[in-house]
Amino acid sequence: xxxxxxxxxxxxxxxxxxxxxxxxxxxxxxxxxxxxxxxxxxxxxxxxxxxxxxxxxxxxxxxxxxxxxxxxxxxxxxxxxxxxxxxxxxxxxxxxxxxxxxxxxxxxxxxxxxxxxxxxxxxxxxxxxxxxxxxxxxxxxxxxxxxxxxxxxxxxxxxxxxxxxxxxxxxxxxxxxxxxxxxxxxxxxxxxxxxxxxxxxxxxxxxxxxxxxxxxxxxxxxxxxxxxxxxxxxxxxxxxxxxxxxxxxxxxxxxxxxxxxxxxxxxxxxxxxxxxxxxxxxxxxxxxxxxxxxxxxxxxxxxxxxxxxxxxxxxxxxxxxxxxxxxxxxxxxxxxxxxxxxxxxxxxxxxxxxxxxxxxxx
Amino acid sequence: xxxxxxxxxxxxxxxxxxxxxxxxxxxxxxxxxxxxxxxxxxxxxxxxxxxxxxxxxxxxxxxxxxxxxxxxxxxxxxxxxxxxxxxxxxxxxxxxxxxxxxxxxxxxxxxxxxxxxxxxxxxxxxxxxxxxxxxxxxxxxxxxxxxxxxxxxxxxxxxxxxxxxxxxxxxxxxxxxxxxxxxxxxxxxxxxxxxxxxxxxxxxxxxxxxxxxxxxxxxxxxxxxxxxxxxxxxxxxxxxxxxxxxxxxxxxxxxxxxxxxxxxxxxxxxxxxxxxxxxxxxxxxxxxxxxxxxxxxxxxxxxxxxxxxxxxxxxxxxxxxxxxxxxxxxxxxxxxxxxxxxxxxxxxxxxxxxxxxxxxxx
Numbered sequence: 001x002x003x004x005x006x007x008x009x010x011x012x013x014x015x016x017x018x019x020x021x022x023x024x025x026x027x028x029x030x031x032x033x034x035x036x037x038x039x040x041x042x043x044x045x046x047x048x049x050x051x052x053x054x055x056x057x058x059x060x061x062x063x064x065x066x067x068x069x070x071x072x073x074x075x076x077x078x079x080x081x082x083x084x085x086x087x088x089x090x091x092x093x094x095x096x097x098x099x100x101x102x103x104x105x106x107x108x109x110x111x112x113x114x115x116x117x118x119x120x121x122x123x124x125x126x127x128x129x130x131x132x133x134x135x136x137x138x139x140x141x142x143x144x145x146x147x148x149x150x151x152x153x154x155x156x157x158x159x160x161x162x163x164x165x166x167x168x169x170x171x172x173x174x175x176x177x178x179x180x181x182x183x184x185x186x187x188x189x190x191x192x193x194x195x196x197x198x199x200x201x202x203x204x205x206x207x208x209x210x211x212x213x214x215x216x217x218x219x220x221x222x223x224x225x226x227x228x229x230x231x232x233x234x235x236x237x238x239x240x241x242x243x244x245x246x247x248x249x250x251x252x253x254x255x256x257x258x259x260x261x262x263x264x265x266x267x268x269x270x271x272x273x274x275x276x277x278x279x280x281x282x283x284x285x286x287x288x289x290x291x292x293x294x295x296x297x298x299x300x301x302x303x304x305x306x307x308x309x310x311x312x313x314x315x316x317x318x319x320x321x322x323x324x325x326x327x328x329x330x331x332x333x334x335x336x337x338x339x340x341x342x343x344x345x346x347x348x349x350x351x352x353x354x355x356x357x358x359x360x361x362x
Numbered sequence: 363x364x365x366x367x368x369x370x371x372x373x374x375x376x377x378x379x380x381x382x383x384x385x386x387x388x389x390x391x392x393x394x395x396x397x398x399x400x401x402x403x404x405x406x407x408x409x410x411x412x413x414x415x416x417x418x419x420x421x422x423x424x425x426x427x428x429x430x431x432x433x434x435x436x437x438x439x440x441x442x443x444x445x446x447x448x449x450x451x452x453x454x455x456x457x458x459x460x461x462x463x464x465x466x467x468x469x470x471x472x473x474x475x476x477x478x479x480x481x482x483x484x485x486x487x488x489x490x491x492x493x494x495x496x497x498x499x500x501x502x503x504x505x506x507x508x509x510x511x512x513x514x515x516x517x518x519x520x521x522x523x524x525x526x527x528x529x530x531x532x533x534x535x536x537x538x539x540x541x542x543x544x545x546x547x548x549x550x551x552x553x554x555x556x557x558x559x560x561x562x563x564x565x566x567x568x569x570x571x572x573x574x575x576x577x578x579x580x581x582x583x584x585x586x587x588x589x590x591x592x593x594x595x596x597x598x599x600x601x602x603x604x605x606x607x608x609x610x611x612x613x614x615x616x617x618x619x620x621x622x623x624x625x626x627x628x629x630x631x632x633x634x635x636x637x638x639x640x641x642x643x644x645x646x647x648x649x650x651x652x653x654x655x656x657x658x659x660x661x662x663x664x665x666x667x668x669x670x671x672x673x674x675x676x677x678x679x680x681x682x683x684x685x686x687x688x689x690x691x692x693x694x695x696x697x698x699x700x701x702x703x704x705x706x707x708x709x710x711x712x713x714x715x716x717x718x719x720x721x722x723x724x
Contacts, residue, residue: 006397010404013604021391021399028387029380035368035683037383039563039609042372042686075437075565076586079600083584111584196601201401203437203565203603222445222473224438225587238441239558241565242375243605247401321397324404 007346010324011153011299011337012176012197018341019258020250038246043239051246052235058252059206062262065185070214072207072227073235073245077194078104078175081205082111085171085190088217088227089144090117097143097168100124101133102152103330104173122146130155132291139165144216145189146170151177153197154328156301156335157294162187169213177298178206179255180340181266189213195244197298198339199251204244255340265340272338273297275347285358289333300336301327310334313357322350369708372686373515373661373699374538374559380703381620382612400608405601413608414597420614421568424624427547432576434569434589435597435607439556440466440537443567444473447533447552450579450589451506452479459505459530462486463495464514465692466535484508492517494653501527506578507551508532513539515559516690518663518697519656524549531575539660540568541617542702543628551575557606559660560701561613566606617702627702634700634709635659641713647720651695662698663689672696675719684712 008015024038031038034047041047056071065071074080085108090096095118098109102125112119120143123134130152139146146165151158153176162170162184169189178193185191190209196202209227217228229237235245259265277295280286280302289301304310310333314325327333338347370377386400393400396409403409418433427433436442447470452458457480460471464487474481482505485496492514501508508527513520515538524532524546531551540555547553552571558564571589579590591599621627639657642648642664651663666672672695676687689695700709 004392004395004397008398008402010398010402012601013402013404015402016399018391021401025387025390028390029383030366033366035366035685036370036372037378039383040370040372040375040377042375043564044691075439075442075603077437077600080437080586083586087584107585114582114584194601196604201605202405202601203606220476222449222476223469224442224445238439239374239556239564241437241603241606242558243563244565244603323397329406 006321006323007342007349008323009336009338009342009346009350011328011335012194013202014197014337014339015341016200016247017251017254017258020247020254023250024247039243041242043236043242048242051242051249052240055245055249055252058249058256059208062179062252062255063183063185063208065208068211069185070209070211070231072209072230073240074205074207074230075203075241077202077205078173078192079107081173081192081207082108083115084225084227085145085147086112086115086117086119087221087225089213091216091218094144095119095140095142097122097139097146099134099137099146099148099163100126101149101157102130102155104152104154104175105147105149108147108149108173125157130157131289131294133157133159133294137163139163139168141166141168143168145213147172149173151296151298153299153337154331156288156290156296156299158296158298160293169210176339177296179262179265180269180298182262195248197337198341200247201244204241204248206248259340268344269297269338269340272342272344272347273300275344275351276300276336276338279351279354283358285362286354298337298339300338301331301333302335303333307332309361312361316357317350317353320353322346322353368683368685369704369711370685371698371700371704371708371712373690373697374556375564376559376699376701377703378562378609379613379616379620382609382616385612386609401605403604405598405604410604413604413611414602417607417611417614420611420618421570424541424614424617425545425547425570427570430573431547431570432573432593434571434592435602436567436569436592437565437603439564439567440535440554441469443535443554443569444470445477446587446589447507447509448474448477448479448481449583449587451575453578453580456506457481457502457504459484459501459508461496461499461508461510461525462488463511463519464492464517466514466516466537467509467511470509470511470535487519492519493651493656495519495521495656499525501525501530503528503530505530507575509534511535513658513660515661515699516693518650518652518658518661520658520660522655531572539658541624541627542631542660544624557610559699560703562606562609564606566603566610568610621702630706631659631700631702634704634706635662637706637709637713638662638698638700641716645720647724648716660699660701662700663693663695664697665695669694671723674723678719679712679715682715684708684715
């Protein structure tokens with residue numbers, strides 16, 4: 001790679017497309033002849049209007065969103081959404097369904113509980129350390145929404161198909177697989193995603209909200225905790241996180257114009273993940289931790305025969321220019337996060353290294 | 363200026379120190395030999411630990427904060443703080459005092475009201491369109507806090523001295539004059555500041571909180587709305603806005619090492635504002651809108667004889683490389699925001715231009 005850059009397998013903040021970073025760098029002192037850095041441009045200026053509106057338009061085109069969906073930019077990450085969702089959508093007598101597939105789902109459920117909002121955990125894969133995505137879930141027909149985490153960064157699982165909810169709108173935390181594949185958007189009442197995995201730097205959370213959900217938001221909420229505030233002002237009730245939105249705009253442009261859309265992106269992601277899983281399935285030295293039908297295309301979690309070997313593996317990989325292969329501190333082991341921006345060459349290099357490491361230590 | 367950069371008089375996002383921008387640009391593809399952009403580095407890495415800890419250490423040194431103060435990084439801007447403050451500090455039977463000095467104070471009061479929290483507006487300058495800072499305010503001795511806005515970006519006023527509250531902790535929104543002068547920190551229970559005026563790009567809000575205030579935060583709040591969550595985890599309960607925090611670190615370094623601390627910064631700011639106010643006081647063509655004893659050193663608001671002349675003035679200045687001189691859309695007129703990073707040459711250039719414009723149109 002150019003500029004002594006590593007292959008960055010971090011789970012997030014994560015690798016971004018190199019052409020995007022180069023464009024940011026090049027214009028950093030003078031954005032589009034404004035005489036200002038993009039970090040200095042007023043959010044109430046034609047320059048920034050173009051940025052935010054283009055980011056929204058590209059997101060809508062890429063996902064095929066019609067006018068009943070509004071695209072918003074919030075702050076506080078997915079963690080803030082865990083609280084805002086029940087605050088906005090669950091009034092007196094309302095209840096929501098949650099599926100628990102790991103750390104982030106658990107946190108989402110915790111916030112509904114703190115708020116004293118009625119909710120049912122209708123399925124969980126906790127019985128086997130969240131190694132799988134639950135099937136055949138009985139959702140409550142009168143639930144206001146069904147909350148899921150589409151990809152589980154820590155446990156390395158992902159919903160291959162979204163569940164049938166009998167018409168209950170799905171709300172999905174898509175922080176770690178947003179824009180990695182096309183979606184049947186009609187199933188969703190809301191989609192949200194912290195940017196720092198697939199679409200940009202940390203500091204902004206995208207929210208795609210359907211009009212019927214937006215109508216539920218009560219006026220009794222503080223302004224900044226009400227989705228309506230953001231929808232009414234094109235996410236500019238107050239100063240938005242401009243730089244992060246600008247990065248998202250460039251990533252969406254890269255997705256549309258360089259990658260060629262979400263079908264092409266999914267194909268590339270399947271190819272990348274396939275290289276890694278196929279290799280691991282052919283050896284006993286590396287063991288993918290998730291059930292086969294629940295494997296994530298984004299976060300490939302795996303174990304080596306011993307923790308000692310895992311530590312050696314992570315260290316030796318880092319020395320060869322492959323960073324971030326350590327599993328989440330809560331579970332240990334190894335993890336290769338291979339988001340949209342990870343090139344296939346990164347996976348090929350990793351697989352070659354894994355072969356060598358096995359030969360020496362297997 | 364280099365690189366065809368303008369003198370940027372925007373109220374925020376605003377001009378940043380050029381050496382800071384240059385350092386960000388130079389290392390943007392490969393931060394400190396990590397092989398990653400700072401936007402790609404994990405927040406759970408030694409690289410980012412150094413960034414956030416250095417930003418905090420420099421802030422504490424610059425302001426002379428002892429261990430009873432904790433420095434936090436939040437998201438959602440000052441507007442989110444307007445809600446979090448009453449949520450965290452006002453329990454049953456508690457009440458707070460607010461001073462209303464303009465748009466942002468009004469919004470802070472509005473959020474306390476939405477939340478149904480007991481509060482008293484103990485002083486207001488609304489009677490004269492917020493052109494002054496109220497004096498001799500009778501604060502309630504049993505108020506949990508006294509909320510003020512230290513500098514009013516839109517109305518061009520600033521507290522020259524902070525009020526005597528009889529021991530009630532002051533909570534101040536310092537978004538637009540944070541780090542522009544030394545503070546007697548002992549008076550404050552909490553200080554907060556959206557970064558996008560004096561200390562960095564939009565997308566992060568610094569909070570300095572005293573231990574007695576931190577103890578008031580109730581466990582019944584959603585995690586992301588409780589100051590304790592941030593204090594317990596060094597602002598990394600979830601992924602923080604890493605890039606914005608990195609920029610703040612560099613601005614704090616610039617303040618310490620290039621400017622030479624907050625005494626030097628204040629001196630420079632007084633000199634800059636003095637140039638502009640002294641010039642305007644000597645002519646009838648330009649009229650500063652704030653009362654003399656309440657004038658802001660950060661946002662110099664002024665009017666010309668007619669709105670038509672104001673429009674011509676703003677346009678002609680922009681053509682000469684001076685941007686952002688339009689007053690806030692809610693009040694009209696002109697405004698020169700001259701934050702820390704605006705060099706004295708920017709003010710000199712502006713004053714020269716103002717003289718010429720008056721000569722032609724006066």
